[in-house]
Amino acid sequence: MRQTKKSHWGEKSVIALFMLLVGQVALAADVLGVACETPPPAHCADGDCAAKTGAPGNVTEPESGRQYYLDYPCDLQPGEDVMFVLNIHGAGSIANWQRHYFPVMDYKEEYRLVVATPSAAGSASMGGGNGVRVWTPQTDDAYLQAITEQVTEAFGAENIKSFWLAGHSQGGMTSRRLVxxxxxxxxxxGMLSLSGGRIGQAPFVDSFGPHLADGSPPPSRPRGSAEETLPDCNFSHIFAIGEYEIENLPDESPWAERYQCEAREHSQVVDTRPGWVYDTGRAGYRVWGREAAPGTADVYTYPACSNGRVVADVVRLDKGHTEGLEPEVTQRILDLMASAEGGKLQASAD
Structure with missing residues (x-):
């Protein structure tokens, strides 16, 4: 009798496992035609990033015909809640470099992430150069909206517990323009600004920017004196920056004041492993092009904000503008994002 019972439960376990695997395969095939992969597709390994960062995306947005990357948990179940991150690169960059600069795709299972990472159309000029890939209203706003709608429809607005814009450099400025x-x-x-400007400005250093072709420093930046206009909608805000990019981090935050947060608290994150990428074309400069390396980050949080908002600053010590984020600091930022109040898209589905 004991043998029969053991055999019966073994059979049920096999059937259950088979049905689970079938369900996962069906879901993977149904999400915009993307077969889920862990590690994610076109992922760097063993120093081969240079050969992979230009790889095209795995999803086509039908209105524009442009490709972007979609990463999501391979064990995602129907009706499960996820955090949606629109991961936006900086000027001159491209989607797969951004995936490795802010590598939240590495934690898609752990944090239940759906990550869309697109490339700008890019024929505009910036800083006097021609053909630099930048985000512009004319070429990209409708595209970013279409991606948002495509992903929301694919996963269900009712299942997206929070939606974050995350942008590096000019991508961070674009996020602020769009939010x-x-x-x-x-x-x-929520809006995560990765070296892209803080609400309650943290002034960039005078020599901010890539060195010129002859190796000379970038020209001095004009200093604006106009009072900052705060955004007129509500969202959580995290600012992450390299120590060498800014003159100083302000002691206060007008965004924390808006949500009546408590006094700022400080902690640190230590990484023993480097990030995936850096700007190899400008290697060795203090602000722009330092090699990816382990490091320490100061994390400043404003606790107990009203309406469940999160306001925080992250300063990566001994870092400049283009070193990819290390694993521990990436996860600390994800912890902050996950702790923030969400639900705007879910509310729209009610």
Whole structure:
């Protein structure tokens, strides 16, 4: 009798496992035609990033015909809640470099992440150069909106517990331009600015920017004196920056004041492993092009903000503008993102 019972439960376990695997395969095939992979597709390994960062995306946005990367948990179950991150690169960059600069794709299972990482159309000029890939309203706003709609429809607005714009450099500035726009204001729960400007400005250093072709420092930046206009919609805000990019981090935050947060608290994150990428074309400069390396980051949080908002600053010590984020600091930022109030897209589905 004991043998029969053991055999019966063994059979049920095999059937259950088979049905689970079938369900996962079906879901993977159904999400915009992307077969889920862990590690994610076109992932760097063993120093081969240079050969992979230009790889095209795995999803096509039908209106524009442009490709972007979609990463999501391979064990995702129907009806499960996820955090949606629109991961936006900086000027002159491209989607797969951004995936490795802010490598949240590495933690998609642990944090239940859906990550869309697109490339700008890129024929505009910036800083006097021609053909630099940058985000512009004319070429990219409708595209970013279409990606948001495509991903939201694929995973279900009712299953997206929070939606974050995450942008590096000019991508961070683009996120700030978009966050309170008519399309995004009632959808975005949080904005992560990766070296892209803080609400309550942290002034960039005078020599901020890539060195010129002859190796000379970049020209001095003009100093604006106009009072900062704060965004007029509500969202959580995390600012992450390299120590050598800014003159100083302000002691206070007008965004923390808006949400009546408590006094700032400080902690540190120590990484023993480097990030994946850096700007190899400008290697060796203090602000722009330092090699990816282990490091320590100061984390400043403003606790107990109203309405469940999160306000935080992360300063990566001994870092400049283009060293990819290390694993521990990436996960600390994800912890902060996950702790913030969300639900805008879910509310729209009710």
């Amino acid at each position: 309170c726009s008519e399309f995004f204001a009632d959808k975005v729960d």
